Amino acid sequence: MSDSMQTLEKHTKSEYKYGWTSDIEMDTIPKGLSEDVVRMISAKKNEPQWLLDWRLEAFRIWSEMKEPDWAKLNINPIDYQDIIYFAAPKKQPKLNSLDEADPELLRTFERLGIPLNEQKVLAGVAVDAVIDSVSVTTTFKEKLSELGIIFCSFSEAVQEHPELVKEYIGSVVPRNDNYFAALNSAVFSDGSFCYIPKGVHCPMELSTYFRINAANTGQFERTLIVAEDDSYVSYLEGCTAPMRDENQLHAAVVEIFAKDRAFVKYSTVQNWYPGDKDGKGGVYNFVTKRGLCDGYRSRISWTQVETGSAITWKYPSCVLKGNESIGEFYSIAVTNNHQQADTGTKMTHLGKNTKSTIISKGISAGRSQNSYRGLVKIAKKAENARNFSECDSLLMGDRCGAHTFPYIEIENQSGKVEHEATTSKIGADQMFYCTQRGLSDEDAINLIVNGYCKEVFNELPMEFAVEAQKLLEISLEGSVG
Amino acid sequence: MLKIKDLRASVEDTEILKGVNLEIKPGEVHAIMGPNGSGKSTLGFVLAGKDDYEVTGGTIEFKGQDLLELDPDERAREGVFLGFQYPVEIPGVSNSNFLKMIVNSMRKARGEKELDSLEMLKLLKEKLATLGMNINMLKRSLNDGFSGGEKKRNEILQMAVLEPTLAILDETDSGLDIDALKVVADGVNSMRSEDRGFLIITHYQRLLNYIVPDVVHVLVDGKIVKSGDKNLALELEDKGYDWIKENKAAQPA
Numbered sequence A: 001m002s003d004s005m006q007t008l009e010k011h012t013k014s015e016y017k018y019g020w021t022s023d024i025e026m027d028t029i030p031k032g033l034s035e036d037v038v039r040m041i042s043a044k045k046n047e048p049q050w051l052l053d054w055r056l057e058a059f060r061i062w063s064e065m066k067e068p069d070w071a072k073l074n075i076n077p078i079d080y081q082d083i084i085y086f087a088a089p090k091k092q093p094k095l096n097s098l099d100e101a102d103p104e105l106l107r108t109f110e111r112l113g114i115p116l117n118e119q120k121v122l123a124g125v126a127v128d129a130v131i132d133s134v135s136v137t138t139t140f141k142e143k144l145s146e147l148g149i150i151f152c153s154f155s156e157a158v159q160e161h162p163e164l165v166k167e168y169i170g171s172v173v174p175r176n177d178n179y180f181a182a183l184n185s186a187v188f189s190d191g192s193f194c195y196i197p198k199g200v201h202c203p204m205e206l207s208t209y210f211r212i213n214a215a216n217t218g219q220f221e222r223t224l225i226v227a228e229d230d231s232y233v234s235y236l237e238g239c240t241a242p243m244r245d246e247n248q249l250h251a252a253v254v255e256i257f258a259k260d261r262a263f264v265k266y267s268t269v270q271n272w273y274p275g276d277k278d279g280k281g282g283v284y285n286f287v288t289k290r291g292l293c294d295g296y297r298s299r300i301s302w303t304q305v306e307t308g309s310a311i312t313w314k315y316p317s318c319v320l321k322g323n324e325s326i327g328e329f330y331s332i333a334v335t336n337n338h339q340q341a342d343t344g345t346k347m348t349h350l351g352k353n354t355k356s357t358i359i360s361k362g363i364s365a366g367r368s369q370n371s372y373r374g375l376v377k378i379a380k381k382a383e384n385a386r387n388f389s390e391c392d393s394l395l396m397g398d399r400c401g402a403h404t405f406p407y408i409e410i411e412n413q414s415g416k417v418e419h420e421a422t423t424s425k426i427g428a429d430q431m432f433y434c435t436q437r438g439l440s441d442e443d444a445i446n447l448i449v450n451g452y453c454k455e456v457f458n459e460l461p462m463e464f465a466v467e468a469q470k471l472l473e474i475s476l477e478g479s480v481g
Numbered sequence B: 001m002l003k004i005k006d007l008r009a010s011v012e013d014t015e016i017l018k019g020v021n022l023e024i025k026p027g028e029v030h031a032i033m034g035p036n037g038s039g040k041s042t043l044g045f046v047l048a049g050k051d052d053y054e055v056t057g058g059t060i061e062f063k064g065q066d067l068l069e070l071d072p073d074e075r076a077r078e079g080v081f082l083g084f085q086y087p088v089e090i091p092g093v094s095n096s097n098f099l100k101m102i103v104n105s106m107r108k109a110r111g112e113k114e115l116d117s118l119e120m121l122k123l124l125k126e127k128l129a130t131l132g133m134n135i136n137m138l139k140r141s142l143n144d145g146f147s148g149g150e151k152k153r154n155e156i157l158q159m160a161v162l163e164p165t166l167a168i169l170d171e172t173d174s175g176l177d178i179d180a181l182k183v184v185a186d187g188v189n190s191m192r193s194e195d196r197g198f199l200i201i202t203h204y205q206r207l208l209n210y211i212v213p214d215v216v217h218v219l220v221d222g223k224i225v226k227s228g229d230k231n232l233a234l235e236l237e238d239k240g241y242d243w244i245k246e247n248k249a250a251q252p253a
């Protein structure tokens, strides 16, 4: 092994920096999943009958489904009866300002390097912080409500805007969509809800930080974003989880509904606990994210930076139903040590002159496996649909793997699909060039990797891009070289 | 400043440098000429510490310390600069960002204050102006899609901002048009100083009209077979390398 390879290895073997548990009193229900548990969750949340019925139907669907077959993933079986399906912080303060927040909670955020403080507020970010399942703090809500924007926890939306929730829940990701979507529909605990009225350009980035906190608590977030005609919103989601030995299941659902000329930008930074160097522990991340470009010229853009989780199974997708609608997917997926990622997107072209762009950057280090799986489908009626896909893989070291699985289904011959794929090793020549100029191995790697990811970072809001860059450095620390 | 004694180096078990001796004193400019494949670039890489090259014998002393003990980045921070014969492209990394990073890491190593963006811009503008380079070069990705000549100028720009103690320029003149050649030569000449040494690898005597060397060496088959003053370059231009090779062959082994 060359020296530079060894440095690479060394750098990628760092420990997870966000591993700790905060002592916030929790209100939990016993382990296991049954109809009673579903009823209990619904009751605890004071939900209307229709939503309970909706959950029960989802539970029935889930019970009849089979767990998917894990293509490229090497997975320990999940015991669904060994999971606690609901946990909420017991203290549920109504906060006027952050001073009133649980200091333990604030410290948690600070350790994450995501200070939920005045600075952030001054920076113009409205933060809806979710610890485990229940939304704890919401800022800027008033300012948003002046514009008619609704941005609140999912449970709150169920209470305050039941008609909207009822109309759109499951409209993009139906309960029977897949195993984990069905599970989520039955037991989802909380999440975020966002509604942008006609013609409103949301003046700030909406952001939520999710965090898995209680031991053995599966996370079943549910996010719903509805953008009316001519509206715009940029939504940021960031996640970190404390270190745990047992695998934790995360099965979220995100639904985006975009009407005529609406533009929704959804950015994720995910660094859940990936397990230790030997592949022990870590979060199982099985997420269903889908956007429906329902309206004419509507546009949905997914940007994700995935550095965490032991296992990631995630395909943010766009259904391009409206004529001339646009779907975009920009992704950086980093795997290290024993992590496994199977991620990509689905672009389903239904309307005329629809366009989609896929830029995927995979980075594999250690003994990890990183797969891109993408489907571009052009339906019969989708005249003149266009897709451009670029899938690049960067390997660090000799023991990791990168795999690309592009699936293309074209039913309308006027469609054009372009696919480019490259796989490269982090170049010894590039490393030497940088170190010859006096940069340390670590700085050199970060520089090269950041350059490689540039196209995706460019899609992230400024603030978030900096955070994402840091995260990338942390996750490759000790691995590169 | 630089003392190379009986240096031997191999790549993949093939010996390329077969006992190189060379001493550069502060303020001197040395030129190395020699046929293709004779080991000129190898010498540059070995000095800079590239790990494909295994040093099998000899010593390199730089500013009184054992250079072979240092990693490439440490050597760079000690003041060794290598202008690459084939500069490497790094997509997505902006040239200005790279320059800023290398300048600040160098300043940090020297215990100097790091430059902020404004100070950096001022420095870069100044250097660009002296090198007759366009400011647009800064915005582009590092060497990515640069023309051959642009890459070489960019090497000189990096040398200018890093202010090395020893600058090794590997065929920085190759592929340059006559104006660019002058720019590179001016760049080097303006940096000549009492405490800085240059090792200039070239195939063309032409460059040495602009950068007048103190010593010219001829490297053939991994050994310096002849050294002389600037007139040696003219002689080589005139006669090629064969006469030296023959001389060498005539010498007892």
Ligand SMILES: Nc1ncnc2c1ncn2[C@@H]1O[C@H](COP(=O)(O)OP(=O)(O)OP(=O)(O)O)[C@@H](O)[C@H]1O
Pocket (backbone or CB within 6 Å): B011, B012, B016, B034, B035, B036, B037, B038, B039, B040, B041, B042, B043, B052, B085
């Ligand atoms: N990384 C390498 N792997 C294998 N062989 C190498 C490597 N680097 C150099 N060599 C070999 O070593 C010999 C010397 O190469 P070097 O690049 O030092 O020559 P040079 O004098 O710079 O030639 P030129 O004038 O063409 O630039 C050549 O035979 C070359 O093929």
Ligand SMILES: [Mg+2]
Pocket (backbone or CB within 6 Å): B040, B041, B042, B085, B170, B171
């Ligand atoms: Mg050469």
